[in-house]
Amino acid sequence: MQTQLADFIKDTPQGREAESILRKCVHCGFCTATCPTYQLLGDELDGPRGRIYLMKQILEGATPTEKTRLHLDRCLTCRSCETTCPSGVHYSRLLDIGREVVEQRVPRRGADKATRWALRTLIPQAGLFGLATRAGRMVKPLLPAALKNKLPDAPPAGVWPPPRHARRMLVLDGCAQPALAPAINAATARVLDALGISLTTAAKAGCCGAVRFHLNDQQGGRADARRNIDAWWPAVAAGEVEAIVMTASGCGVQVKDYGHLLQDDPDYAEKAARIAALTKDVTEVVAAEEPRLLELLGAMAARAPRPVAFHPPCTLQHGLKIRGVAERLLTAAGFALTPVRDSHLCCGSAGTYSLLQPEIAERLRDNKLDALAAGGATCIASANIGCITHLQAGTATPVRHWIELLDERLTRRA
Numbered sequence: 001m002q003t004q005l006a007d008f009i010k011d012t013p014q015g016r017e018a019e020s021i022l023r024k025c026v027h028c029g030f031c032t033a034t035c036p037t038y039q040l041l042g043d044e045l046d047g048p049r050g051r052i053y054l055m056k057q058i059l060e061g062a063t064p065t066e067k068t069r070l071h072l073d074r075c076l077t078c079r080s081c082e083t084t085c086p087s088g089v090h091y092s093r094l095l096d097i098g099r100e101v102v103e104q105r106v107p108r109r110g111a112d113k114a115t116r117w118a119l120r121t122l123i124p125q126a127g128l129f130g131l132a133t134r135a136g137r138m139v140k141p142l143l144p145a146a147l148k149n150k151l152p153d154a155p156p157a158g159v160w161p162p163p164r165h166a167r168r169m170l171v172l173d174g175c176a177q178p179a180l181a182p183a184i185n186a187a188t189a190r191v192l193d194a195l196g197i198s199l200t201t202a203a204k205a206g207c208c209g210a211v212r213f214h215l216n217d218q219q220g221g222r223a224d225a226r227r228n229i230d231a232w233w234p235a236v237a238a239g240e241v242e243a244i245v246m247t248a249s250g251c252g253v254q255v256k257d258y259g260h261l262l263q264d265d266p267d268y269a270e271k272a273a274r275i276a277a278l279t280k281d282v283t284e285v286v287a288a289e290e291p292r293l294l295e296l297l298g299a300m301a302a303r304a305p306r307p308v309a310f311h312p313p314c315t316l317q318h319g320l321k322i323r324g325v326a327e328r329l330l331t332a333a334g335f336a337l338t339p340v341r342d343s344h345l346c347c348g349s350a351g352t353y354s355l356l357q358p359e360i361a362e363r364l365r366d367n368k369l370d371a372l373a374a375g376g377a378t379c380i381a382s383a384n385i386g387c388i389t390h391l392q393a394g395t396a397t398p399v400r401h402w403i404e405l406l407d408e409r410l411t412r413r414a
């Protein structure tokens, strides 16, 4: 695609990156067919090719409007278009740049501004979010249905094995997950302990930065990244840990991107690249220990397979490009994975999207739950707290992190 960027951006790092992305796009439109918002809304401007055109026009000097911003807001950042694109267009990076420019030119007002401020302020602070979640649970019967559904009861986390192995890894606690589903990281610690790895946390690490970054507080997102790097660095520099484990694929995408996000920061660029290289989704960690896992499972009595439908989060399949791994591990553990149509499509959670674009998010969730139920599963498994909470709000079928199912099987509870 020929481009002629406007003076305000052409000689900046963002301008150069945007130009190289735009030049790769050949307008073929293949991506449009796999875009969830285009499928629902049927408007070219609510699909990737249309959004790329809009961003190109703005970066070339056109004046954005509230309508431009709405088409960009409606994008889930699911990156299904990137998986489909034959030309390797890095759409999500272009969107980050486009959204930042539009946000500055078309400032938000009223309730939209206040809601985004509240989300940026509340969610990334784990302590505050935990307090709000506990308070919300106490008055749950009085809450409106939309909010009530977002507050699932949290089963107890169970025992976190004390560190006893020479092999060590760190795990990110994150922001919303400890309050919404504390059992996920504890289950991960138990599974890794059984595989000969001790899992620990760094007290000062917190939100990965994705919440603020994707609510157009990109500097705030970078500040979260720097805080986490500072928290993890002593153990990393001392060579005490093999990896930094992510149990939410959304956080994994963000932390693996720290090297890129901080590449122009002379104090953090090198550390950020090292942290990014050490970061692994829990699927990658367990898959690397598969022979030992199969040994443990092989020593256990066979059980009747339990039908499970797996929903691969967009951040796992399109962001991290990890496909089929959790499914393979669950199958090895004796679960019967049911077929799920259109598994490449987003469930509508998409970070804070389900709160900001509830109508589209609910339509996507209902379609996804229909697809997940079609094979007769008695449980839904996924790999990201946002998807798990969003899906659970629309179904009575339990929705769990896949590592919890593996933990239950290893500890003979499933």
Ligand code: SF4
Pocket (backbone or CB within 6 Å): 034, 035, 036, 037, 038, 046, 047, 048, 051, 074, 075, 076, 077, 078, 079, 080, 081, 082, 091
């Ligand atoms: S990221 Fe997802 S919603 Fe956004 S344009 Fe691409 S496919 Fe469509």
Ligand code: SF4
Pocket (backbone or CB within 6 Å): 024, 025, 026, 027, 028, 029, 030, 031, 032, 048, 049, 081, 084, 085, 086, 087, 088, 089
């Ligand atoms: S598939 Fe790729 S090259 Fe084709 S229109 Fe979409 S982004 Fe552009």
